[in-house]
Amino acid sequence: MIRYIIRRLLVAVLLLAIISLVTFGIFFLLPKLAGQSTDDLAARYLGREVTPEGLAGVKAKLGLEDPFLVRYWEFIQGIFVGTDYKFGTSVTHCPAPCLGYSYRTNEPVMDLLLDRAPVTFSIALGAAILWLVAGVAIGVVSALKRGSFFDRAAMSVALAGVSLPMFFTGLVSIWLVCRQLKLLPTPRYHEFFDNPALWAQALILPWITLAFLYAAMYARLTRAGMLETMGEDYIRTARAKGLPERSVITRHGLRSALTPIITIFGLDIGLLLGGAVITETTFSFAGLGQLMLQGITRSDLPVALGVTMATGLFVIIANLVVDILYAVADPRVRLA
C-alpha cells in the first residue's frame, strides 16, 4: 500500500510539472504567436498613460524579455528555494514553496491562495456533505421503491437539478430567500473562527444551490447502481441466508453500488476545491474560483497558474484518496 501511494505521489509531481509547463506556455507563448510584442504585453500593466519609461520599467520588473525557459526555470526554482522580488529599494521575500508573485495585486501567489482557500473549502465541503447524504439517500430509496410516487417525484426533481445551471438557481435563491421572503440577509462571507453562526448563515444558500445540482446527479447514479446491484445473485444469496433486509441493502447492495459514486465524488470534490467559479461569482464570495477569474481577466499569469496548480493538486490527491477508498468499499479491489 505504501509503495503504491509513493508511486502515485511521484506521478502526481510529474503531472503537476506538465500542468505548470502547459499553463506557462499558454500565457507566454500564445500572445507571441498571436503577434503581440513585449511592449503590447507591458502596456496592459500601465495606467492610461503609456510611456517608454513605463514600458521599460514593466518589462524589467516582469522579465518579459527573458526567454521562456529562463522564466519557467525561475518559477520552478521558486517552488523549492523561494524568490526575492525587488522593487527599487524594497524587497519582498516569497518563501518556498513560492508559486510566483502577482504584479497586479502585489502579493505572493501562495499568500493569495492561502487567503482564498478557506472560502472555497467552506463552500465545497459543506455542499459535498449535503449532496452526498441527500443524493445517495434519495437514490437508494428510489431504487428500492422503484416506480413509486416517491421514485418518480425524486427523479423528476433530480432531472430539474441536473438541467438548471448553477447561476440560475443561485440568483433565483438569492432573489426568493433574501429579497422576497427576507428569510436571510444577502450572503456575505464571514470567517468561521470569527463567528460560526454568521459563517453558516452566509453559506446556507451556496451549499443548498450547489448541493441541488450535484445531489441530483448522485441520486440518479445511486439509483441506477442500486437497481443493478440488487438484482445480482449474491444479493439473492444474502437474503436466502436470512440476513436482515437492512443489512442486505447497506452491507451488500449499497457498498457495491458506491464504487462509481466514490470515483465521481473524488473528481467533483477535487475540482470544487480548486474553485467553485460560478458559485463564488454568483454569491460574490472571494474564493479560489473568483481569484482564478480575476487572474484570467486581468492577464495575471502567476495567479492563474497558481490556481491551476492548486486545482491540479486537489484533483490528484482526491483521486488518490478515492483509489484507496476503493479497497475499503469493495473487497474485490486490491491495490497492486
Added chain:
Amino acid sequence: MRRTTRRGIAVLATGVSAALVLAACGGGDDEGGGGSATFNQGNTSIVNPSDSKGGTLRMLRTGDFDSTDPGNMYYATAWNFSRLYARSLLTFKSVGGQGNLEITPDLASGLGQPSADLKTWTYKLRPGVKFSDGTPVTSKDVKYAIARSNYSPEVMEKGPVYFRQYLSNPNKYKGPYKDPNLDNFKGVETPDDQTVVFKLSQPFAEFDYLATIPQTAPVPQAADAGAKGGVNYAKGVVSTGPYKLDSYEPGKSIKLSKNPNWDASDTNRKQLLDNIEVQLGVAPDEVDNRQMDGSAEIDVAGNGVNAAARSKLLSDPELKKNADNPNSGFLWYTAISRQVEPFTNKDCRIAVQYAVDKTGYQNAYGGTTGGDIASTVMPPSLKAHQKFDLYPNNNGKGDPVKAKEHLAKCGKPNGFTTNISYRTERPKEKAAAESIKASLEKVGIKVNIKNYPEDGYTGGVVGDPKFVQKNQLGLMIYGWAADFPSGFGFLQQITDPGALKGTGSSNISHIDLPDIAKKFQDVVQLKDEAERNKVYQEIDKAVMEDASIIPMLYAKNLYYRNPKMTNVFINYGYSGMIDYANLGLAK
C-alpha cells in the same frame, strides 16, 4: 468505530442545524425612506445634508481599484476614493452643482502663486496638518511624493506622469528608489517645512489642476522603505484625510476607520462615519441589487447602475426619486484614422460624419439616460464647452444625401470598405459598432467589425499607429474623460500632435495639424482662464473641421442615491460621480 462516527455526524448535524436556525433569525435589512428627494437632485445640490455621526458605510465594487496608493492611481474613482485618506495640495470644492469644478486649497493654504513666466509655482502648506501616526506633514513629504510617483516607472507604473513632463530635471533624477537623496531632485524645492516650489521646464498656466492630483498627497519617506515600501505602500498608506487605511486585500476588501489625527479644520471633507468597508469582486447585478435592498450603500466604481437596475430605477417612482443622472464628463466617440485609406481624404471623413446614426449608438448605451447626442469634442460638463454642430444630420439619425455628396467629392461615389474596432469586454461598444455598420452600409460603405481585448487597447491596438495601419482600422470606437476638468485636460491627449508617440498614444486619429500644435503651445502661456477657454473652443472647432473625430455621446451615468446616505452630491471634478469624501449615514 461505527458508533463513534455516527455520534460525530449527529453532533455535527446538530451544530450546523443550530447555526442555521440562529443564522436564519438574523435575516432582513433595513431600508431607507427617501423623504422629499427628487430625481437628479444630487446633480445640483447636496442631498440629505447632515452632521449625523456614526455607522459603517458599506461600499461595493465588481472589480478593484488600480491601486490604493495615491501616487500610483489613474482612474477618477480611485482619485475620488483617495480623498477619504489622502489630502492633495489642492482639490475640488465640496459644494453641490457645477460649482465643484472650482479648485480650492486643501493641504495648501491657498492656490499656487505663479512667477511671471509661469515656470515657478509656489504653495504654502496649511499649518498643523499631521499624518495619521501623529507626525507633522512637511514640504519634504510632498516633494518625496512627487519624486516617487513620477520618476520611478520600475515601481510606480499606473499613475500619470504630468510632473515628469513639466518639471525641470537637469540631473536626470532617477527616482527615490534608485537615488534616495532628494537633493538630487531639482524639480521641486523646499526652502522651509511649509513651502513647496515647483520648477517647470516650460510655462504651464494650468498647474493648479496638477496640484489636485493625489500624487501631491504627502508621503513620509521613512514609511516608504523596506518591506512596507514601494508597491506595498498601497497597503500601508499613511493617512492625512479623515479616515485611515486599515487594510487593503486586493480583489477582496478595503477597510477604513477614523483618523484620530485628522485636521478638523479641513472644509473639503467630513469625518462622520465610524468605519468604511469596501467589498470587492461583487457580481455586477448584485452591486445594484444590494444598494437598492439596503444591504449596502454605494457602488464605488462610479459607473452607475447596469441595464437591469436601470429599467427598474426608471420605472419605479419611489426608486427614481433617489436617482441621479448627471453628465459624466466622458465623451464616447469614434475616431477616424487619418492614416488609413480612404480616410486620408477629408471628404471621406465628412461623409462618415453625415452618414452615421448616433441614435443607434445612444440606444446601445441605454437611451437618453446613457448620454446625449454629441456634436463637439468637449463635453458640456467643462467650462470651456461651446455648443456647435458642423455636420447636422437629422438629430443624429444620419443624412445619407449629404453623405453621398461627400463620397462623390472624395472619389468614392459607390462607397468603400473599412474596418471598425471595439473592446471585446464591452457589449455596449459591440452594439455601437453594429449600429455604425448598419448606418454606413446605407450609403455603400461596407464595414467589417473587429474586436480586441480591453487590456492594452490603447497601448497596443488603437494607440499603435503601426497596428492601425497593418489592420486597416479606419474607425475606432473609443471614449475619453479629462484627467482634470479643463479644456487642456480634455483635449490635449487626444488631439495634440505633440501627444503622438510610438505606441500608447491616445491621439488615435493621428491628428498632426501644425496649427493645433501651435495653439496647444500658446494656450498654456495664457494666464486668463476665459482667454484659454476661447482657444480650447477654437481647437475643438479645428478638430471638427478636420472631421477626424465623430463625437457620439456626452455620456451620462445613472446612480442610485441610497436614501440612508447623507451629504450626497455629484462631484464634476471627478467625472461626475458621487462625492465620497463627505458621506455620512442617517440615524
